[in-house]
Amino acid sequence: MDFTFNEDQQAFRDSVSRFLMVEAAPEKLRDIWQTDAGRSPELRAKLAEQGLTAFSVPEEHGGLGLGDVDWVLMTQELGYFAIPDSLADTAYVAVGLLKSLPEGHPARDSWLPRVANGSARIAIGHSVNPWVADAHLADVLLLPHQTGSTLEWHLVLPLQTHMAALPSIDGSRRLATVEWTPDAGSKLIDGAAAQTLADQMLDRGAFNVAGQLLGLAQRMLDLTVYYAAQRKQFGKPIGAFQAVKHQLADVVTKIEFAKPVLYRAACALASGEPHAALRVSHAKLVCAEASWLAARKGIQVHGAMGYTWEVDLQMFMKRAWVLDAAWGDRGFHKQRIAQALLGDTAPLGPGNTFSN
């Protein structure tokens, strides 16, 4: 029993953090987000150099072959630095689907190496999400198609689709409606296997967002603590007042008790536990709540400055607000928890936390 990360995992996280601190500084992100595409090929190339696109791709396809437990640390860094959806969706969720395809499947062989070397962006559709994020620059889209009771997954080229952009309050988001007509050539997989992939994708997608939300919560807390230590009123830093301290202490507690829940979900995904959905939904809920509390307390402590466009807090608040409903809103995840706990399937009580 060892519920901690090893030194390699921590070192990788630290190096990514140091890299993003410079390359994804808020002023750089603001510039990128204000462009039409909202994405920077230069930043993407640098992220690939750091190994982030190759992270989850199996080694035989040119990747690093790392798993969900390794990725959970990355998700928090991506959230902390508000890195847009494209990277996390491509490098983790899409890769997750592609590597679940049977050995030798042509889509696997052609796309995984391109994701690994950073030359392919993959956008993902899923029935839980009404729109597709980052479809506009995608080299290929993974889209579900439901006919009657049969689900199919298709690998669709942008030329085969019609997209319409949906502007988001979050400057980092690029959402679109995607219309397309399935054909036999685009079909990847169907039947029970397709449904299994859809379920796994949902869990990976929700887990991926949960980690980002937790990273966002930490970033907003850090920004707010810094502000509370600098800003003076009544002759002292506002952070010296208990009314301010206690609000921030509550954010710390929320974050600290969301972290191990997120880590447990990572382990459940990594070993394909039967109750992984319960663990993921638990993580998604507590991480979302931590991020919203951090946003709420963050803006309160920043005072009027927190309500401005100018102060960086807004970039992280908005991302936390919108990711809350991505890959299943709170009602969706509560329903999944209820099914597991009240449907008498998940083991409850002491001694069952690690029993799968």
Add this chain to the structure above:
Amino acid sequence: MNLSYTAAQQAFRAEVRQWLLANVPREPFASYDTREGFEQHRAWEARLAEAGWSSVTWPTELGGRGSDLIEWLIFEEEYWAADAPMRVNQNGILLLGPTLMEFGTPEQKARFLPATARCEAMWAQGWSEPNAGSDMAAISSRAIRDGDHYVLNGQKTWSTRAVFANWLFGLFRSDPQSSRHHGLSYLLVPLDAPGITIRPIQALNGKQAFAEIFFDDVRVPVGNLLGEEGQGWNVAMATAGFERGLLLRSPARYQRSAQKLVQLYQRHRAEVDHDPSIREAVLRAWMGAEAYNLASYHVVSRLQKGARIGAEASTNKIFWSELDLEIHETAMRILGPRAELCEDLEVHDWLEGFLFAQAGPIYAGSNEIQRNIIAERLLGLPKS
């Protein structure tokens, strides 16, 4: 990350489970805040001690199992799952024991540790005073050296178990010229010493859950001084860190409560589902208890790898005390109008737990103090 228990850990769990299955009394005891109930619980503790279960984290030569904290978590999981009796000498075993092991002389260890393990010494705590609550460094009860004795005068209060316990550990001001956390001494005081008056305080549930203790020229031998004279604050704080916080309230306690809450809800679903917020509160109880357990395993794993845990313990205190309130508030809401019927068999334990939960955010360092600690020591915000 390796979330499998080792073969040794599994064998330990099996041994605990088997022993509890054979030994946990079938009939519930009276409340330990009554004379009869205290004696029942004390006798149970002594049985645990004989089998080596009363203090699993103590070294084997002192009657423990030499368990690490993972084994302790396993023990607690089995203990709470078995609905075994409440523990009545945790003050001595979990709080005083490690302090004695670190600071006690060989004579003190020989005298007090086995007696504590066997529950011949039942311990109360002597920290709070009428004017020293959250501000514990304002302690003014005195212990003035007179030859080979200290002479104690003053008053302690909110001392849990003091009505029925026979020993007390606590802090007294040994240097009358000192202030704050200087000049305090850590003393072990027999509660039957001449000059001691114990006045029970009735708690919310009407029982004598704690007491005021008056000291009137009480003579305590210098051999009962733990650590050096005037160093009492450091002695008390040295072992006050994370482990004590965790040991005070094991996660299994809340997991068991949350599990029972789910069962209570399932039994009453037809009556309560017209309020959808109740179902959500039930789910949240499980989520909270599970999160506390996961956080405990996470931090214990870090401790096993040599990490040092300090002020993070304050987030624990806030989390479990608020969780306990949420669990019991939800139970009250499910029970509805019946929740006030204190002799109803289904209600009784929930109502007692609900009353006790009110104290959680207050004792062991109020949650306001914990929030100050988090803000100042974890976030580095300035002192006010």
